[in-house]
Amino acid sequence: MTRISVDVNDEWLEAARAELGTDSKVETINAALHELARRKRAKDLIATLDEVELDVSGSDAAWRYGGGRDLSRLEADAREERSA
Numbered sequence: 001m002t003r004i005s006v007d008v009n010d011e012w013l014e015a016a017r018a019e020l021g022t023d024s025k026v027e028t029i030n031a032a033l034h035e036l037a038r039r040k041r042a043k044d045l046i047a048t049l050d051e052v053e054l055d056v057s058g059s060d061a062a063w064r065y066g067g068g069r070d071l072s073r074l075e076a077d078a079r080e081e082r083s084a
Contacts, residue, residue, distance in 0.1 A: 008025075008029070013025060013028060013029075016028050016029075016031075016032045020032065020035070
């Protein structure tokens with residue numbers, strides 16, 4: 001961990017502390033830096049996903065009743081396993 005001395009705007013620090021729910025200046029600064037890094041990673045991930053062509057035609061049928069996995073025997077199978 002790096003130790004530094006910096007001048008920080010007190011209003012911004014207090015606003016960040018209130019938003020992040022932190023108790024100390026150090027905790028607030030670290031949480032704010034972590035949040036910015038997390039947002040950057042999320043932005044990069046979304047940009048990467050935007051570059052991928054994805055064909056979702058017909059996917060609406062897979063999520064309706066009867067689409068996707070057949071769960072009709074789920075309860076019966078669970079009861080059979082329990083009784084075995």
